[in-house]
Amino acid sequence: MIITVVGGGSTFSPGIIKSIALREKDLQVTEIRMFDIDEERQYKVSVVVKYILDQMNSPIKLVVTTDKKIAYENSDFIFAQMRVGKYALRETDEKIPLKHGCVGQETCGCGGLAYGLRTIDPMVEVIDDVTKYANKNHWILNYSNPAAVVAEACRVLRPNARIINICDMPIAILEMISKCIDNAKEYTKFDVDYFGLNHFGWFTSIKYEGRDIMQEAKDYVKENKTLLPLPFIKNINSLNEEELDRHAAKSWIPTWASVYEMLELFPEYFPNTYLNYYLLSKESVEHSNPLHTRANEVMLSREKDLFDGVDHYLKTGEVLESAFYHGAHGNFIADLAVAIKNDTNDKFIVIVENKGMIPNIADDAMIEVNLKIGANGPVYEQREEIGLFYKGMMDQQLASEKLLVQGAIEKSYSKVLASFTMNKTVTSAKVAKNILDDMIIANKDFWPELKK
Numbered sequence: 375m376i377i378t379v380v381g382g383g384s385t386f387s388p389g390i391i392k393s394i395a396l397r398e399k400d401l402q403v404t405e406i407r408m409f410d411i412d413e414e415r416q417y418k419v420s421v422v423v424k425y426i427l428d429q430m431n432s433p434i435k436l437v438v439t440t441d442k443k444i445a446y447e448n449s450d451f452i453f454a455q456m457r458v459g460k461y462a463l464r465e466t467d468e469k470i471p472l473k474h475g476c477v478g479q480e481t482c483g484c485g486g487l488a489y490g491l492r493t494i495d496p497m498v499e500v501i502d503d504v505t506k507y508a509n510k511n512h513w514i515l516n517y518s519n520p521a522a523v524v525a526e527a528c529r530v531l532r533p534n535a536r537i538i539n540i541c542d543m544p545i546a547i548l549e550m551i552s553k554c555i556d557n558a559k560e561y562t563k564f565d566v567d568y569f570g571l572n573h574f575g576w577f578t579s580i581k582y583e584g585r586d587i588m589q590e591a592k593d594y595v596k597e598n599k600t601l602l603p604l605p606f607i608k609n610i611n612s613l614n615e616e617e618l619d620r621h622a623a624k625s626w627i628p629t630w631a632s633v634y635e636m637l638e639l640f641p642e643y644f645p646n647t648y649l650n651y652y653l654l655s656k657e658s659v660e661h662s663n664p665l666h667t668r669a670n671e672v673m674l675s676r677e678k679d680l681f682d683g684v685d686h687y688l689k690t691g692e693v694l695e696s697a698f699y700h701g702a703h704g705n706f707i708a709d710l711a712v713a714i715k716n717d718t719n720d721k722f723i724v725i726v727e728n729k730g731m732i733p734n735i736a737d738d739a740m741i742e743v744n745l746k747i748g749a750n751g752p753v754y755e756q757r758e759e760i761g762l763f764y765k766g767m768m769d770q771q772l773a774s775e776k777l778l779v780q781g782a783i784e785k786s787y788s789k790v791l792a793s794f795t796m797n798k799t800v801t802s803a804k805v806a807k808n809i810l811d812d813m814i815i816a817n818k819d820f821w822p823e824l825k826k
């Protein structure tokens with residue numbers, strides 16, 4: 375078994391590869407290949423990866439390459455996690471909409487749409503290269519964001535691709551709930567029901583070993599006005615970045631508080647935190663610092679820590695565990711591969727084509743739901759109709775995402791403008807145009823040229 379990690383230079387590679395190595399027996403993995411287009415960045419990350427494998431006495435062979443044939447030949451699983459345009463463009467995705475008074479976020483609103491327009495062609499290229507070189511029964515498990523747009527583009531442009539698009543946020547929310555409430559401490563033991571789109575969904579049921587804990591989770595949020603655990607709430611001002619969970623760094627704090635605001639307004643289902651950008655757009659803009667966004671925070675923490683850690687190791691031979699993140703993110707993708715490899719039929723929340731599962735949502739919508747995963751991938755399951763509020767929100771967001779993909783394929787300015795305008799985070803069509811025109815300049819090295 376060979377696993378290729380695309381975007382080998384990602385800050386998440388050490389954590390993901392550690393999760394793979396911990397499942398060496400279940401996956402029968404003999405070789406991991408790191409592939410990236412940035413040779414220098416990937417080499418540095420590979421230094422930490424090699425150290426981790428050595429520390430674990432892992433027999434897995436590590437290959438580090440920028441050559442597609444070497445990366446994909448006979449590969450069985452391809453874990454994709456590219457950030458096209460890197461953090462420099464994430465910064466413009468977040469700051470340009472904020473400059474125009476709209477939500478500035480890497481995967482939601484205009485920022486996510488801009489990131490999507492950069493990522494469609496590189497993702498199609500990965501699929502084509504993998505199809506050419508990899509084992510014919512391969513699976514691409516894709517984390518590369520914006521997962522919703524990537525999923526829709528793959529559906530349209532490469533409908534036969536063996537790809538499952540995934541997100542770690544639902545798992546991160548369950549992990550946070552497990553830290554908040556009693557007697558539910560292992561997030562992997564949660565049994566949930568979930569529906570929506572990527573970064574746009576709701577838990578309809580949350581159980582722990584058969585016990586319904588939805589109300590307990592809602593009560594905790596109501597009492598504490600956030601979904602952060604008590605030690606965080608008590609020490610929030612004295613904790614430094616390293617002591618905080620990855621998803622509880624400073625700019626995430628209003629995000630967790632938004633769960634309270636959203637549940638106060640709409641108590642029926644437990645919302646994905648990302649809904650706050652759509653339901654509380656105005657408040658999200660007010661919480662943001664247009665001159666220092668999450669991209670800046672990540673560059674100064676996760677990215678800096680990792681690359682400082684590499685330099686420290688090269689000088690001293692010592693690796694500090696805090697230099698890299700290992701946790702639910704890597705475990706989720708590695709567990710998904712285990713489920714496919716061993717045909718376990720365990721449930722995972724994945725992004726798939728609706729094909730009638732939600733009867734009152736279009737068949738060709740890319741939805742996010744919990745499904746059994748076996749050797750042939752997701753096992754489709756009929757669901758009930760959803761309420762008009764959820765359907766209305768999803769239909770609007772789907773239209774925005776579909777228009778973007780159509781605009782990318784047709785290189786159409788008006789379709790991309792329609793996509794931006796359709797997005798619930800955008801306050802007017804004129805504002806959409808101003809954001810788009812700034813985005814065209816910022817993305818000139820990545821976007822197709824849009825014809826008016």
Ligand code: NAD
Nearest residue numbers: 381383384385386411412455456457496517518519541542
């Ligand atoms: P990062 O910038 O540290 O790493 C991304 C790597 O991708 C870089 O080394 C870059 O050189 C490489 N890359 C860019 N274009 C490429 C291409 N065409 N081919 C191969 N490699 C390419 O970013 P990060 O913060 O570590 O995140 C990595 C990715 O994972 C991002 O897309 C991020 O949005 C995504 N992510 C997704 C989820 C999810 O829930 N789906 C969760 C976390 C991270």
Ligand code: G6P
Nearest residue numbers: 481519541542543546620668672
């Ligand atoms: C969550 C989301 C991802 C997103 C990440 C950003 O995990 O599910 O899709 O990429 O947050 O985290 P960051 O630490 O880079 O802001």
Ligand code: MN
Nearest residue numbers: 540541542543
């Ligand atoms: Mn995600």
